[in-house]
Each structure stands twice: as structure tokens, then as C-alpha cells.
Amino acid sequence: SIIGSLSGEVAVHDSTTLNLYQGVHIALALRPDRKVLAVAADEFPTDRYVVEGIAHDLGLTVRPLEPGIDLHDVAVVVRSVIDYRTAEICDVKAFTSLATEAGALVLWDLSHTAGAIEFDVHALGVELAVGCTYKFLNGGPGAPAWTYVSENLHSQIQQPIKGWFAQKDQFAMEMPFAPHDDIRRVLLGTPHILSLIAAEEGIALSERVGMKQIAAKGQALTAFAMQVVDHFGLTTSTPRDPQRRGCHIAISHPRAKELVADLATHHKVLADVRPPDIVRLGLSPLTTRFTDVWDGLQRLSHLISG
Template identity: 50%
Template sequence: MTSRSTAQDLDRDDPLAHWRDEFVLPDPDLIYLDGNSLGRTPKRTVEAIRHVIEQEWADDLITSWWENGWLDMPLTVGDTLAPLLGARPGEVAVHDSTTVCLFQLVNVAIDLSGGSVVAVEATEFPTDRYVIEGISRIRPGISVRHGLDDLTGVDVVVRSHVDYRTAAVALLAEETARAAAAGAITVWDLSHAAGVVELDLDGAGVQLAAGCTYKFLNGGPGSPAFTYVRSSIVETVEQPIWGWFGQRDQFAMDNPFDARDGVGRMLNGTPGILGLTGARCGIELSAEAGIGAIATKARALADFGIDLADEFGLECSTARPPVSSGGHISIIHPDATALQERLAERKIIVDKRDPDVLRFGLSPLTTRFVDVFEGVSALAGMLDA
């Protein structure tokens, strides 16, 4: 059987191990395996937000919109994020919730396609399904089709790159091309992929994508999501939520709406500067560590966790990488709710998805191999007791 010393050896040889020191870890005994839902707190975020509050807001006040770059933060943070997505400068904006970003992009895709049929899996993440269903209520003639196997007659496809239950990875380039061959535009949800999977949106031919920053990018609770619009189509995009930050000259108050150039046209209301500050810090940290190294460790953590599940006789629904992302492994048990609570009593935090899924999050910058060993072995011990 794999032992704790095996995990310790893997941690000793881990080239990313020192990045854990970049995070606030107030309880050394806590085993946190839920970074795929909410990433840990970077130390630099605490300092950066303190500076924004005490200096830029308290002292510089309104001048911070110009003097401290607040006006352009959704776009400058977007340019920092772009390389982690395989995107170009000027193609990413960090600005609102994932729900709002998806609402904008699905509407954009419908308009670009000139069609009326939107396809989504019945098991897709709830927000994605809710957004589509909501749009079908307010746009006459829009219909929703469940299932992606047959795209005949489909105009827009909405799907996650990484499945939130199993961590299975959809083939980005192949599936984008398959939809395009059927005459459909794909809107990709990258929420469970950004910051843990090596992405090449440009090379994959992706046109539209959105995702959150509070999971593997460690942006903080409710940190703003991002929108990606391919540069070759951005000037043809007309998004549905008009606000003064999306206006070409936002201080020409009496002018009719005129969308600004580039991905900035996706902006709407005044951005939350504290949330953007947290997002920027988490994104910068991941960029410094390197998405290649992060993705490599994620796959290794997943393989290790699956090995343990196999050895302990646990039912794991996550396939090995590269079929899965490495961002988490899912263990199936009918008493998942009670088991999650018992693990929490032992200071082992995992996620749960009804009715029977325990998700062990594997956030590479903060998760150690020994954490995975302790979490999986503790679960196995509870089942054997």
C-alpha cells in the first residue's frame, strides 16, 4: 500500500512546493481539499487590498480612477490573465460574475449565428443551464436542446471545458471544430479549467469563453469573472447589457450609446476595484509559477489520489489525466453528506455534490501530496470502521 512517506517524498521533490509559502495558512493542521471551489488567500492579496483601502481609496480618493489605473483595471487584469488562457492581449476582460458574462456571450453567439437553437447537456453546471433557459424566456423564438451528440440544426453550443462532477476534459479544439462544422458557435465555460489546465484558446479556434477567478486562480470569494472574445470577431459583437464602462466616451454623458473598441465593449457598470485587486494578485501568482508547471502537478496529484482510491477500494468516478483535468477527483458514496461532515470534524475540508459525490480538490499551488494521502486515507478509515 502507498504510505504517508511516499507522499512526503513526492512533496520533497515537488518543484512547486515553495509556492505554498505565498499563501495565508492560519491553521497548520487544516487539510484543505476544496481549492477547486474557493482557492486559498495569497499573502500578497492581503497587502494589496490593504494598500487600495488605506492609500488609493482613503487618501487618493476619486483621483484613483485616473492616477491609480482603476478605470482600465478590467482590461489590464484581463491582459495579465490572457497568457494563462492562450489568448492575445486585448481579448480578455475581467469584470463581472460568471453568470453575467455567460448571459452576454450566449446572446452574442445567438446574434452572430443568426439562429435560434441553443444546445447544452442536461447535466451541465446549473448556472449555464439557467442562463440559457432565462434567455429563452425573454427572447421569443429561442429554443433549448439538451444533448450535444447530434448538433444538426444547432446554432449555439454552451459547454464546460472541465466537468464539475468528474473533472473530465472536453477536447477544446476538436469540439469547437465539430460545432463549427455543424454551423454552430460554441461558448466555453472555463470556470473549472482556468488556472489548472494549459489552454490555447487562440490555437483551438475558440471564439467566445467565460470563467471565474476564485477557484484555481485564487482571486477571492466572488472575485470577478472573465470574458474572452476572439479579436477577429470582437468588432462585430453587440452585447446586450449596455453600461457606461462599455461606452466609447463614457464621460460624454449626453451621447447615445456607442460601443468602445475591442473587448472593452463587453464592460457594463462600474467595476469592483477590491475584487479586481484580489483577482489580479491571484492571476499574477499563477502566471509567475507557470501554468505548465501547475498543470503538470495537477495531473500528478490526480494520479496519486486515484492510486490511493484504488488501493483503498473506493469508487472513484474520475478518470486519470489527460482524460481528466487533475483539478479534482470525485469519490462516490451514498453517505457523502455524512462523510463530508465527519471529515470536517477531523479538519479535512472536501466538497460535496448531491446526491453522492465527494470532490477532493487538488489546487496545485497549495495542495500537498500528503494532504491527498491524509484525506483519502481518512475517508477509507471511516468506511472500514
């Protein structure tokens, strides 16, 4: 219910990097005649690296994802719904329908989306997605990632890493590889049980509260953050329109790296630096309080004004 998927369309497993790799291969197998991949030049690093690595190994071309891009020969586009720096939400519905018309598949990265905003894979036409559970799903450090494949594609899932957890009769041992008919086809090896339990708790908590409530709190937190940003005269590249932003905010400052280090070391504020000049503050709705937003931004402001 967190991303609007049906029961049996999501598997929690491995890492976002691995799931991206596998997802691109699943998409490529669905478009065997196309030799072009597309990803934005400023996409999150691991997404770009995975796409470029696959293109290199298979002799495919990577086309930069830019406005006006021609998708008619593109097999798969890898794209984040929410910009990892600014928190800007892209127009998923419009882009998916553009891609679909051109015959291209989109593998969406929902790492900053799931658990942060309301999202509906089916309403938006999303067929393939991956995401992490350790950010807005509160699964804790390095909790496993997940893969979503819309049900209509399950019979066509072909992925490169054939592991025994995808095998229909896993413990028959002497059998040839014959995978499950469902989402379990994307599984590989033995799952990391401890991390999986933490992810399960985070996901269950989000489901219990419900994404409508969580997203509303998220919007309120970021709206408050924008007011505080203005109050202290800070500069942000995060959209003003609450419909167009996720649950983190970006403060621009040339000394971003130093500021983030100072916040962590001296002020117990854990922010991210996103070069060249962004201080990123993640506001996870289930755990971030309004007073935390005030405190964090006040300290950042004091550090900036020296």
C-alpha cells in the same frame, strides 16, 4: 498566457453567471437566423439555468447536448471543458470543429480549466469563453469572473447590458451609448475593486509560475490521489488517463452529503458534495500539497469505513 489568449482578448468582470448570460447573447447576435440553443442536461446548474432562461425569454428552443446531436440549426452551444463532477476533459478541438462545420458557435465554460490544465484557445479554435477566477486561479472567495472573445469577433460584439464602463468616452456624460471597439465592450458597471485586486493577484501568480509547471503539478497531484483512492479501496469516476482529467477528483459514495459535512466540521477538509453521490476534492496546484491529498483521502476513507 493562462488560456493562450492574446493581449486584449480577455476582460475580468462580474460573475460567471452574468458573463455566461452576456456571452450567449453575444453569440446569438452573431447567428441571428438560428433559434436553437444547446446545453447538456447534466451541465453545471447556472449554465443550464442561464441558457434555459434566455431561451424562455426569447422564444428559442433548448436542445439537449448529447452524442450525435445535430448542430446545423443551433446558434450557440454552452459547454464546460471539464466536467464539474468527474473532472473529465472533453475533446475541445473535435467538438469546436464539429460545431464550426455546422455553423454553430460554442461558448466554453473554463471555470474548472483556467489555471488547472494547459489550454490554448487559438490552437483549439475557441472563439468565446467565460470562467471564474476563484477556483484554480486562486482569486479567493467570489473573485470576479472573466470573458474571452477572440479578436476577430470584437467588431461584432453586441451585448444586452449597456453600461457606462463599455462607453468609449465614459465620463463625457451627455453622450449617447458608443462602446469601445475592443474587449471593453463586454464591461458593464463599476467593477468590484477589492475582489478585482484579489483576482489580479491570483492571475499574476499563475502567470508567473506558468501553466506548464502548474499543469504538471496538477497531474502529479491527481495521479497521487488516484493511487491513494486505490490504496483505500474508494470508488472514483475521475478518468485514469492524466490527459483526460482536470485538477479535481470525484469519490462516489451514497452518503456523500453527510461525508462532506463531517469532513468540514470535524476534519478541516473542505470538499464539495455534488449530488447524488459525489464527494469532490479540488486540488489547486499552487496551494495543495501532496500531504493534503493523503490527509484528506485518509480521513474520508476512515469516515466511510466508520
